[in-house]
Amino acid sequence: MNTIILRTIAPALTALMIIFSLFVLLRGHNEPGGGFIGGLIAASAMALYGISSGVQAVRRALYFHPVTMGGFGVLMAACSGIPSYINNVPFLSGIWWKVPLGDGEYFDLSTPMIFDIGVWFVVVGAITAIMLTLEEAD
Amino acid sequence: MLLAVLSGFILALFAPLLKRFLGYRAGWVLALLPASIFVYFLGQYDQVMSQHAIFEYHPWIPSLGLNLTFYLDGISLLFALLISGIGTFIMIYSGGYLKGHVHLGRFFAFMLMFMASMLGVVLSSNLMAIFLFWELTSVTSFLLIGFDHLRQASRRAALQALVVTGLGGLAMLAGFVILGTSVGNFEMADILSFGNVVKDSELYIPILILILLGAFTKSAQFPFHFWLPNAMEAPTPVSAFLHSATMVKAGIYLMMRTYPILGDTIEWSLLLGIFGGFTLLAGTFIAIRQTDLKQMLAYTTMASLGLLTMLLGAGGEGAIEGAVLYLLAHSLFKGGLFMVAGTIYHEAGTLDITKLGGLGRKMPITFFAALIAALSMGGIIPLVGFIAKESMYHALLHGDPLSTILLVVAIIGNAMMFAIGFAVALKPMMGKLGDMPKQAHEGSIMLWLGPLTLGLCGLAAGIGIAYLGHTIVHSAVSAIGNENAETDLHLWGGINAPLILSLLTMAWGGVIFYFYDKVRAFADRVLNWIGWGPDKGFDQFLALLLWVSQRITDTFQTGHLKTYMRNTFILLALVIWVPMIAYDALPDIDLSTLTKPTFYEAGILLIAVLGLYAVLIAKSRLTSIVSLGILGFAVAILFMLFGAPDLSFTQFMVETLTAVILALVMTRLKLDKNDAKYGMEAVVATIVAIAVGSGFAALLLRVMQTELDMSLSDYFTKYSAAIAHGHNIVNVILVDFRALDTLGEISVVMTTGVVILALIRLKPKNHKHASQKSKSKSKLKESAS
Numbered sequence: 001m002n003t004i005i006l007r008t009i010a011p012a013l014t015a016l017m018i019i020f021s022l023f024v025l026l027r028g029h030n031e032p033g034g035g036f037i038g039g040l041i042a043a044s045a046m047a048l049y050g051i052s053s054g055v056q057a058v059r060r061a062l063y064f065h066p067v068t069m070g071g072f073g074v075l076m077a078a079c080s081g082i083p084s085y086i087n088n089v090p091f092l093s094g095i096w097w098k099v100p101l102g103d104g105e106y107f108d109l110s111t112p113m114i115f116d117i118g119v120w121f122v123v124v125g126a127i128t129a130i131m132l133t134l135e136e137a138d
Numbered sequence: 139m140l141l142a143v144l145s146g147f148i149l150a151l152f153a154p155l156l157k158r159f160l161g162y163r164a165g166w167v168l169a170l171l172p173a174s175i176f177v178y179f180l181g182q183y184d185q186v187m188s189q190h191a192i193f194e195y196h197p198w199i200p201s202l203g204l205n206l207t208f209y210l211d212g213i214s215l216l217f218a219l220l221i222s223g224i225g226t227f228i229m230i231y232s233g234g235y236l237k238g239h240v241h242l243g244r245f246f247a248f249m250l251m252f253m254a255s256m257l258g259v260v261l262s263s264n265l266m267a268i269f270l271f272w273e274l275t276s277v278t279s280f281l282l283i284g285f286d287h288l289r290q291a292s293r294r295a296a297l298q299a300l301v302v303t304g305l306g307g308l309a310m311l312a313g314f315v316i317l318g319t320s321v322g323n324f325e326m327a328d329i330l331s332f333g334n335v336v337k338d339s340e341l342y343i344p345i346l347i348l349i350l351l352g353a354f355t356k357s358a359q360f361p362f363h364f365w366l367p368n369a370m371e372a373p374t375p376v377s378a379f380l381h382s383a384t385m386v387k388a389g390i391y392l393m394m395r396t397y398p399i400l401g402d403t404i405e406w407s408l409l410l411g412i413f414g415g416f417t418l419l420a421g422t423f424i425a426i427r428q429t430d431l432k433q434m435l436a437y438t439t440m441a442s443l444g445l446l447t448m449l450l451g452a453g454g455e456g457a458i459e460g461a462v463l464y465l466l467a468h469s470l471f472k473g474g475l476f477m478v479a480g481t482i483y484h485e486a487g488t489l490d491i492t493k494l495g496g497l498g499r500k501m502p503i504t505f506f507a508a509l510i511a512a513l514s515m516g517g518i519i520p521l522v523g524f525i526a527k528e529s530m531y532h533a534l535l536h537g538d539p540l541s542t543i544l545l546v547v548a549i550i551g552n553a554m555m556f557a558i559g560f561a562v563a564l565k566p567m568m569g570k571l572g573d574m575p576k577q578a579h580e581g582s583i584m585l586w587l588g589p590l591t592l593g594l595c596g597l598a599a600g601i602g603i604a605y606l607g608h609t610i611v612h613s614a615v616s617a618i619g620n621e622n623a624e625t626d627l628h629l630w631g632g633i634n635a636p637l638i639l640s641l642l643t644m645a646w647g648g649v650i651f652y653f654y655d656k657v658r659a660f661a662d663r664v665l666n667w668i669g670w671g672p673d674k675g676f677d678q679f680l681a682l683l684l685w686v687s688q689r690i691t692d693t694f695q696t697g698h699l700k701t702y703m704r705n706t707f708i709l710l711a712l713v714i715w716v717p718m719i720a721y722d723a724l725p726d727i728d729l730s731t732l733t734k735p736t737f738y739e740a741g742i743l744l745i746a747v748l749g750l751y752a753v754l755i756a757k758s759r760l761t762s763i764v765s766l767g768i769l770g771f772a773v774a775i776l777f778m779l780f781g782a783p784d785l786s787f788t789q790f791m792v793e794t795l796t797a798v799i800l801a802l803v804m805t806r807l808k809l810d811k812n813d814a815k816y817g818m819e820a821v822v823a824t825i826v827a828i829a830v831g832s833g834f835a836a837l838l839l840r841v842m843q844t845e846l847d848m849s850l851s852d853y854f855t856k857y858s859a860a861i862a863h864g865h866n867i868v869n870v871i872l873v874d875f876r877a878l879d880t881l882g883e884i885s886v887v888m889t890t891g892v893v894i895l896a897l898i899r900l901k902p903k904n905h906k907h908a909s910q911k912s913k914s915k916s917k918l919k920e921s922a923s
Contacts, residue, residue, distance in 0.1 A: 024787075028866060028869045029863070029864040029865070029866055029869055029870065029873075030864055030865040030866055031865070031866060032783035032784045032787055032866060033784070033787070033866070033869070034784070034866070034868070034869040034872060034873070035872075035873070036788065036872070037784065037787050037788050037791060040788065040791035040792065040795060041791060043795060044791060044794055044795055044798075047795065047798045051798075067891065067892060067895065070887075070888045070891060071888060073884065073888070074881075074884055074885055074888050077877075077880070077881055077884060078881060081877075081881075091878065092874075092877040092878050092881065094861075094862050094863075094873075094874040094877075096863060108863070110863070112862065112864070112870070112873040112874045112877070113873075115873045115874075115877055115880070115881075116869070116872075116873045118884070119872075119873070119880065119884055122884040122887055122888055123884075123887065125888070125891070126887050126888055126890070126891030127795060127891070129891050129892075129895055130799065130891055130894050130895065130898075131795075131798065131799060131802065133895050133898045133899070134799065134802035134803060134806050134898060135802055135806075
């Protein structure tokens with residue numbers, strides 16, 4: 001399976017898949033997509049990279065341990081509920097801010113978006129962690 | 139009142155810190171809290187008298203109907219005063235008794251938490267809040283009994299007490315739920331005003347039995363009494379406070395509290411009369427046999443609780459008055475006697491009554507405290523115990539059969555307790571100096587202040603009974619009976635029938651005391667002859683439970699993934715098919731209503747079927763895994779065609795990752811290349827597969843034939859963009875409308891991930907053997923065994 005074609009193309013494909021995964025994650029609120037699907041795509045990218053270049057390469061590229069990433073995701077999703085306490089609405093109610101970007105443009109920042117990014121981290125972290133451990137030869 | 143209840147929990151947090159700075163003297167400082175609570179409740183007395191009751195409301199979780207509502211009437215007031223008053227001296231005594239103990243700070247914290255929980259029980263009006271505080275007393279009692287956690291006996295006793303009172307608490311909860319839903323109100327204060335509604339309800343019997351189960355387990359009524367003597371493993375301040383003066387009275391409180399709504403029926407009288415009376419007799423009889431001071435006191439406590447239950451069962455104003463007086467007297471004398479026993483142990487190093495002797499000269503103050511407590515326990519004028527006994531005899535002298543039987547039981551029980559009380563107080567103190575491990579001398583002021591004060595209180599209550607009769611006893615009896623009671627009490631009521639019965643009791647008690655050793659030998663013989671008791675039964679019950687669960691585990695947990703899968707799918711098939719056939723809800727299969735598939739839909743279906751066929755004929759595992767992927771992709775395309783892009787998208791990714799992960803698992807676990815099934819195994823697998831598959835098909839067809847409730851879909855469609863600023867409804871539901879569910883799900887994903895990592899890293903001891911079995915479950919079993 002580990003052919004020269006795969007080894008050559010895999011890094012580029014991995015990068016492309018991760019960009020696509022982020023795209024799917026961010027557009028998720030209005031178009032098909034979201035944190036869960038985006039996370040699965042990113043996890044597939046990791047799997048591909050792992051198969052072609054080896055587990056160590058993936059671990060180096062990720063820098064953080066995948067379990068740490070997953071844990072961070074849960075924390076992030078949970079923390080996206082904190083603003084609801086400040087606004088005195090039920091836990092995890094969606095809260096939206098308009099962040100001015102200059103030139104009269106606005107960027108819609110919201111707690112559901114932070115939550116969704118947390119979901120993305122959990123999915124990527126958990127699945128990558130399992131896959132890398134399975135791939136590691138003992 | 140909120141502060142009075144919660145301050146104990148708050149102070150408990152700081153108790154270890156305080157102990158670090160002040161050492162054992164922290165007991166004096168910590169005693170200030172119960173003392174000020176006592177003064178606070180004393181200050182409420184006038185208001186309780188004039189308004190009948192004080193009601194206080196604090197919202198907690200109003201959406202669940204759970205509120206901290208406090209209700210202070212005569213009976214709550216009496217209990218609150220006893221808890222905080224005795225608690226004051228217990229805190230001081232604990233400091234002296236456990237002086238130098240490493241975990242004294244923790245002990246103080248547990249004691250304060252217990253006191254706060256107990257106050258919560260007697261002050262709460264909301265049924266759920268009563269249950270909550272009730273369970274908190276069980277938990278703190280567990281912590282205190284197991285305080286000396288390095289000893290196996292302590293741990294067993296703690297667990298036993300928790301199991302028995304916990305189960306009773308759950309029964310009580312069930313009773314409360316039935317009670318609350320049947321009258322449509324969960325506030326005790328309101329339910330009390332409903333009159334006979336509960337008694338006339340057809341649910342009266344279940345409510346009564348469930349609530350009494352709670353009361354009986356907590357108040358150590360036969361046959362649930364066995365945890366109480368075992369709980370004597372706890373340090374003596376705990377025995378004095380929890381297991382004689384307060385916690386075990388929670389059951390009595392519950393019966394007093396529910397008396398207006400549940401009491402005074404034939405069922406109530408019989409249940410309480412029989413169980414209470416038997417507990418009284420059994421308790422005194424077993425107590426006589428004991429040679430350990432604390433065990434003697436524990437069994438007489440059980441007997442006294444039986445006496446209280448019996449009096450409540452007899453009912454009527456007189457018996458309730460007797461019960462209230464006896465409750466007061468018992469808390470004072472038994473708390474005192476326990477503290478005396480603790481001091482003796484602290485000074486002499488043993489509790490064995492056959493070894494103790496002649497301590498009276500060495501520790502005169504303790505001797506005096508023990509003596510007045512015993513006088514009250516024996517019911518001798520002018521102590522409050524005497525008036526309690528007179529009052530109950532007076533109430534039981536009706537002439538009707540039940541009362542007469544209970545009267546005889548009460549006389550026998552009181553006579554025995556008279557003898558045991560004096561045995562506890564006199565035997566260690568009088569006579570020759572015993573053969574004791576320690577050189578005894580008088581304990582510090584922290585050790586004798588409590589028992590002495592409680593004893594003197596018993597004396598003062600006896601002398602000042604006329605005053606008490608018009609105040610606190612009056613309000614308590616009125617509150618229990620839910621009517622204005624006549625409590626005209628005198629220390630000396632002239633020579634009348636109760637006095638003669640009282641003298642008879644004392645004479646009888648005196649005879650038992652004189653022949654104490656012979657009676658003890660007799661009781662010992664009888665009980666040895668019986669040989670079996672609920673305490674043994676508890677162990678046998680636990681052993682049976684373990685045996686049954688071992689059998690069940692061995693049957694289902696074979697360690698073979700194949701078996702788990704087969705069982706799961708058989709169950710799934712049953713869950714689908716059985717209700718569908720039983721309720722005659724099979725789908726109508728009418729081919730003419732189905733739309734004809736277009737050529738591309740048919741094509742995709744064909745690919746799916748081909749994938750399935752490939753799985754079946756595949757020679758190696760890897761081929762079947764990949765072939766299963768074909769099927770999955772075909773389904774994903776179908777989702778896409780029928781307008782579920784998110785689902786389809788996810789399906790594609792999941793199929794891809796499943797194939798990758800399964801292939802990795804296969805190489806990792808060094809599974810055999812092929813996984814062929816032969817003979818019966820293949821037949822069973824085929825039948826199960828067809829049953830589950832056709833079941834799902836039938837279920838989905840059936841669902842399509844019912845009217846779908848579209849209200850949720852409509853709601854989400856309508857508000858997704860308007861409220862949540864998102865057009866992808868699926869995503870909006872996931873991250874906004876039902877974000878809390880998603881948070882739970884991603885936590886599960888994360889936990890599962892960590893668990894799988896741990897499983898993969900387990901190194902099986904016998905690798906060759908593991909490779910023959912399938913997948914990681916067997917690895918776990920291997921390395922565990």
